[in-house]
Amino acid sequence: MDFSFTEEQTLLQESVSRFMQNDYGFDARQKNAQSEEGFSTANWQTFAELGWLGVPFSEADGGFGGGAIETILMSEQFGRGLLIEPFLATVVLAGGALKHGGSEAQKTQYLPGIIDGSVHGALAFVEPQARFNLADITTTAVADGDGYVLNGYKAVVLNGPQANFLVVSARTSGDQRDEDGISLFVMDAATAGISRRDYPTVDAFRASEITFENVKVGADSLLGEAGKGLAILQQAIDDGVLAVGAEAVGCMEVLYKDTVEYCKQREQFGQAIGKFQVLQHRMVDMFMEHEQSKSLMFMAAMRMAEGYGAEAQKAVSAFKVQVGKSGKFVGQSAVQLHGGMGMTEELNIGHYFKRLTIIDTLFGNVDFHLQRYGTL
Amino acid sequence: MQSQLSEAEQAFADQVEQFIAQNWLNIAEPSRRMRAWLNAGDTEPLRKQWYRSVVEAGWSVPHWPQQYGGCDWSPQQLHIWLSACLKHQTPAVLTFATAHVGPLLIEYGDTAQLALLPDIATFEENWCLGWAEQASVPDDFGVMTRMSRTARHISIRGTKTRVIEGMRAQWMMCITRAEDNQSPEHQSSIILLPLQQHGIARSPKAALSSGQPMAEIVMTDALAPPWGELKIPLSELRKRLSGMTASDLSISVDGAALMQQAQGLTNRLHSEPNIELGLLRDCDELAIEILALLGMEQRSLTDSKLPPTMVRLRAQALWGKLSELQIAAFGYYALPFVDSALADNEGPVDNTRPMGEMDMTMVMRRMLSPTIATELGLDLRDSLAQEALGLPAQDQ
Known part of the structure; x- marks a missing residue:
């Protein structure tokens, strides 16, 4: 290696x-x-x-x-x-x-x-009923002349408010959860029939609920082959898992290092709280969780770089499982070790924790990726 | 970055696999190998045969400098060799003598002490560490064993307890204090003590992990040669033995063995008709954690920011998790004492498994084996907190 x-x-x-x-x-x-x-x-x-x-x-x-x-x-x-x-x-x-x-x-x-x-762009792939199943799609795209007409609803579209164009998953054939029959479309975000409801997310990003009502797009809007869009979508999502996972690794590094520094400075009972064994052990565990995640980050990235396939997908899911577990532990520990300060808006600790919490949910949480890891 | 071994490393790994197959896997049935791996007394010839082949290959102490018998191997090659030995459950090539005593003698020893190296390198002489004592606190000042010097020798009185490998070692690295009342930091001496002499009495102390018992060793005016004091500060010795130094190879080679065990367990569970789904999920979770460990092992070979102690700490935890899953997977067959099942030589207790497959023994042993750090009363987390994170030392 x-x-x-x-x-x-x-x-x-x-x-x-x-x-x-x-x-x-x-x-x-x-x-x-x-x-x-x-x-x-x-x-x-x-x-x-x-x-x-x-x-x-x-x-x-x-x-x-x-x-x-x-x-x-x-x-x-x-x-x-x-x-x-x-x-x-x-x-x-x-x-x-x-x-x-x-x-x-x-x-x-x-x-x-x-x-x-x-x-700016946005990938509109989430539907309210689908949880993390990319193939669970009710939004439809029906062939109409030399184009398509889209109807449906996409939830929590990241960067929806700023997006100039959208990449949208829709069903051109098959049943609601069939892996075949899914197509991707790229279109101007201002296309007639698209309406948006924007909101901030817990971790200070922006997202939108987007409704597609008789949205007409040309055939040139089809991204890839009709009915075969899931593979493209899956690869883009796995890129996203890798990216947010790496982001989580960066968050965890800041959290454990800031916590160590805080515990060296903060005094209780006449001495730095970083002297207490129970706190030292907690910080060591935070450090260790970060390093485990970082190791899997490298392994997942190497697998992805060597070619996208089942092995790469498995490595990405393993990484996401670890990041979800480690992020929760490191985030919670950092808040706890900072005491009341960790609960405040003014300190960055809680904001990192919020981001880690959201990252666990993005593109499938620990349970989802553990299941995926086991079936790949 | 690349996730695979380079061509040269892969060729070396293949050579290692072939060597172990020829000199270990193919020379005895799994059950005998298992008993030999567990140090069972009647398998000594088998163990010796393995050690002979390792010495003949020149691979007994690859981590030592070449002039003392070492190999000019890269850290990756060392990792491949040591990982493969653990994975295939060969008798340990990294003993206390080869892993710790030899390198310390090479770095701190005088001419007379260096003369001990050849017998260590050929596995002719076993060594043990005499540090822990009954009722002594695990710090440098709690040692009650006394040494005194005469012109012809060093005399030692005291009792060491929980001595790993103590029942069969020929030499002990013995921590002592001088008879006179010097300040504590100048009192400790490290004495190289031959154990086959009249002044030594040993009695076994059973270990939870089966295999060779530990020993209680009473020294009544035991004699060490006049050159027997190793000039190394006790604090440095403690640091070396606690695995905080990059030179300690024994602490980062568990990943491959763990993965093999975990995969074996998972495959077996998939074929069980009555297995709980949660158990399979736990196996997947463990496999992911082992993957992370493998990555940490690899990174620790080249990244000095990743302390090897952390890798060891993780490995210990994962052996523990594997053990829990093994026990859960065995169901009612977790109850029999595995050693007795192997020792009666009448086949496995559980007739659905082939002999040698029941590796809970290995798992239990790895998880429970008293490590040197345990004997020293060291907590690896304390070391990591202070050495790696720069946190202040705790009040004693």
Whole structure:
């Protein structure tokens, strides 16, 4: 096994790390989260200028030809800074669906805008009844002339409020939970018949409930082959699992390190509480949970980089299981060891914990991925 | 980054597998191998045969410098070799002598002490650590064993308890204090003590984990050679033995053995008609944790920020989890004392399993075996908290 990075990968990691450390303060982040957009458009432009928004895309598509390794390197640093800019929604999910299944024309239409920061996307794949089953789809796309008509409802569409385009999963044939018969469509978010209800999420992101009512799209809107969209969707989601998992690893690192520092400073009974054995052991366990997750992060990324298939999917699910368990333990422990301070809005600890809690739910929780791991 | 071994590493791994197959797996039935692995007395010839083949191959102390018999291996090669030995349950190549005594002698020993190395490297002489004492607190100042010097030898009086390998060791690394009343930090001495002499009386102390018992060793004016004091600060010895140093190889080779055991259990459970679904789920969860351990093992080979102690701590916990699942999986057949089932040589108690497959013994042994850290009264979490996280030392 080889856990070393290439020179380019190291430079990328350092670049993101430097930005998050020096230019992405917690207070500014909180202020940006309250803004109309829900994030900093200036930061987003900076990401574009630094080339980060093009990292996962091929050079032919105007990107940097990065893959799973680059994704985790960046996302881990994003997690350390508790990033709220919609990198996941636009680049990894919507961009990922285009990367894996888009036609040349579709890529030409959308990817340059993603890469230069002028266009936002969202992947609309969740339905209220589906829990984490990607194939449980009631939204329909019925062939109509040389196009399709979509009707249905998508829930918790990340970055829905800012999205200029949507990638939508819909059923073109089959029953509600059939794996065949699912198609993906890419369309302008302002297409007639699309209505949105926007809201903030617990972890300070933005999302939408989106209704599709007789939404007419052309045949060129179909992403990949009709009825075979699940494989593309699954791959984009697994990219997302890898990204949020790496983000969780970054969050956990901050939590355990900040907790250690706090316990070295905070005094009770005339001495630093970090001297108490029971607290020391808790912090060691936090450290250990972080390192376990990090190890599986590398293994999952390596599997994904070596080729997408059952082995990669299994490794991704294993990673997500570990991240879910570790994140909960590290987050809860950090809040507890900070005492009352850990419960306040002003301290970053609780915000990291909220993000970790949401990450556990995103794209399938521990139970879901444990089941998936066992069946793959 | 790549998740597979390089071509050269894979070739080496294949060579190791072939060696173990030829010199261990194919030379005895699983039940005999299991008993030999457990140190059963009547399997000594089998164990010796294995050690002979290892010595002949030149692989007995690969982690030592080459001039003392070591191999010019990479950390990855060492990991492959040691992992494979544990996975296939060979008699241990990393003993207290080869893992700890040898490297300490090489680093701190004088000429006379270095002369002890060849017998260690050939597994001719076993060593044990004499630290724990009855009713003594587990710190450096609780040692009651006394040493005094004369011109011709060092004399030692005292009793060591819970001595791992103490019943059959030829030498002891013995922690003592000088007779005179110096300040505590200058009192401790580490003496290399031959155990086959009149001044030594040993009695067995059964260990939970079966296999060889520990020993209680009474030293009544036992004599060590005049060159027998190893000049190493006790605090440094404690650190070395607690596994906080990167040179301690024995603490990060469990992953492959664990995975083999866990996969075997899972496969078996899948064929059971009456198995609880929760148990299968727990097996999957364990497999994921073992995957993480494997990743940690690999990272610890090259990443100095990942303390090997953490890897050992995780491995201990996972052996424990595996043990719980094994017991649950055995159902009523968790009740028989496995050693007796193996010792009667009449086949397994549970006739649905082939001989040698019942590996709960291994699991229990690994989980319960008194580690050196346990003997020293050390908690690996304490070490990690202070060494890796920089937290202040606890009040004694």
